[in-house]
Amino acid sequence: xxxxxxxxxxxxxxxxxxxxxxxxxxxxxxxxxxxxxxxxxxxxxxxxxxxxxxxxxxxxxxxxxxxxxxxxxxxxxxxxxxxxxxxxxxxxxxxxxxxxxxxxxxxxxxxxxxxxxxxxxxxxxxxxxxxxxxxxxxxxxxxxxxxxxxxxxxxxxxxxxxxxxxxxxxxxxxxxxxxxxxxxxxxxxxxxxxxxxxxxxxxxxxxxxxxxxxxxxxxxxxxxxxxxxxxxxxxxxxxxxxxxxxxxxxxxxxxxxxxxxxxxxxxxxxxxxxxxxxxxxxxxxxxxxxxxxxxxxxxxxxxxxxxxxxxxxxxxxxxxxxxxxxxxxxxxxxxxxxxxxxxx
Ligand code: TYD
Numbered sequence: 001x002x003x004x005x006x007x008x009x010x011x012x013x014x015x016x017x018x019x020x021x022x023x024x025x026x027x028x029x030x031x032x033x034x035x036x037x038x039x040x041x042x043x044x045x046x047x048x049x050x051x052x053x054x055x056x057x058x059x060x061x062x063x064x065x066x067x068x069x070x071x072x073x074x075x076x077x078x079x080x081x082x083x084x085x086x087x088x089x090x091x092x093x094x095x096x097x098x099x100x101x102x103x104x105x106x107x108x109x110x111x112x113x114x115x116x117x118x119x120x121x122x123x124x125x126x127x128x129x130x131x132x133x134x135x136x137x138x139x140x141x142x143x144x145x146x147x148x149x150x151x152x153x154x155x156x157x158x159x160x161x162x163x164x165x166x167x168x169x170x171x172x173x174x175x176x177x178x179x180x181x182x183x184x185x186x187x188x189x190x191x192x193x194x195x196x197x198x199x200x201x202x203x204x205x206x207x208x209x210x211x212x213x214x215x216x217x218x219x220x221x222x223x224x225x226x227x228x229x230x231x232x233x234x235x236x237x238x239x240x241x242x243x244x245x246x247x248x249x250x251x252x253x254x255x256x257x258x259x260x261x262x263x264x265x266x267x268x269x270x271x272x273x274x275x276x277x278x279x280x281x282x283x284x285x286x287x288x289x290x291x292x293x294x295x296x297x298x299x300x301x302x303x304x305x306x307x308x309x310x311x312x313x314x315x316x317x318x319x320x321x322x323x324x325x326x327x328x329x330x331x332x333x334x335x336x337x338x339x340x341x342x343x344x
Contacts, residue, residue, distance in 0.1 A: 003120075006080045007019055007033050010034070013181070013183075019049050034062065062110055068109050069113050081231065082110055084106060089151045104154055121231055128177050128180075130177060138284040140241070175239040178227075183307075188328075204267050204343040222297040222298055260306055
């Protein structure tokens with residue numbers, strides 16, 4: 001039976017990659033995107049999808065019950081994959097209001113609709129950050145959620161609603177917790193696209209503190225494949241870690257980027273850490289559970305990073321339109337101005 005898949009946040013980074021992935025992999029399925037097109041949602045990410053007759057786009061917020069219910073009804077939605085979120089830690093530390101609307105309230109509205117319209121599967125895309133930080137070893141799905149930033153607290157709150165809707169109403173939910181993801185179409189505020197695009201402009205790279213924090217990197221197509229495994233084969237009510245297995249310090253990955261771009265290390269600026277004590281030192285995920293569904297990352301880190309760097313080199317118009325926008329410039333000036341000074 002063909003599916004009608006609602007992909008919320010489908011104009012964002014991982015969401016748009018998932019839209020392309022799904023349209024290609026499942027030629028019988030319809031793909032319906034609901035996206036608020038806030039600063040990070042970009043219709044340019046869906047350029048090749050919009051001409052596909054199996055694709056529909058709706059502008060709107062997941063907090064809007066009328067819009068969500070209308071789409072579920074008219075598009076006869078069978079599966080929901082929720083990418084919609086305010087996803088940037090640095091922004092969440094400046095202003096947490098929007099993130100509670102999208103990351104908590106919106107999840108509740110989607111769950112309510114999933115119950116009402118008898119959705120076959122509800123997959124909620126979460127993050128390794130809900131666990132907080134880990135010095136040694138790896139987080140398992142059974143570990144407690146101990147978020148340490150406003151963003152990760154919002155994501156943990158959304159997850160609690162998913163859990164409760166499954167228990168209370170038997171909604172067939174699945175949650176994935178992905179590690180730091182990278183690849184094409186990522187808004188240039190996260191570490192990699194921010195540093196790649198700044199280095200391409202020969203601008204200094206603000207590395208927080210010593211740069212010894214560790215992140216586990218996952219290429220976006222591997223992330224999409226992991227979500228697919230959990231959506232189609234995951235156990236209902238279950239949570240699945242999706243880790244890339246590539247642990248690198250921020251300093252090391254920054255040096256790799258500079259090397260790939262042929263730019264000098266002297267672009268790196270060690271700046272006072274704007275996240276302060278909320279800066280998580282390390283994330284790492286145990287992926288045994290999703291491994292039992294047959295998933296493991298396929299992309300080698302160096303190749304994937306090289307491909308990503310090349311994509312930003314080849315898609316200058318895409319990111320230049322963003323970095324020249326007033327909204328972007330004012331965020332960068334307001335957030336980085338005080339720590340970068342003349343290097344801004
Ligand atoms: P980020 O890409 O924002 O993802 P997350 O906070 O979800 O891990 O940041 C990755 C790491 O890079 C994190 O340890 C913070 C650090 N970082 C910098 O050092 N400088 C920057 O300008 C940014 C955006 C991040």
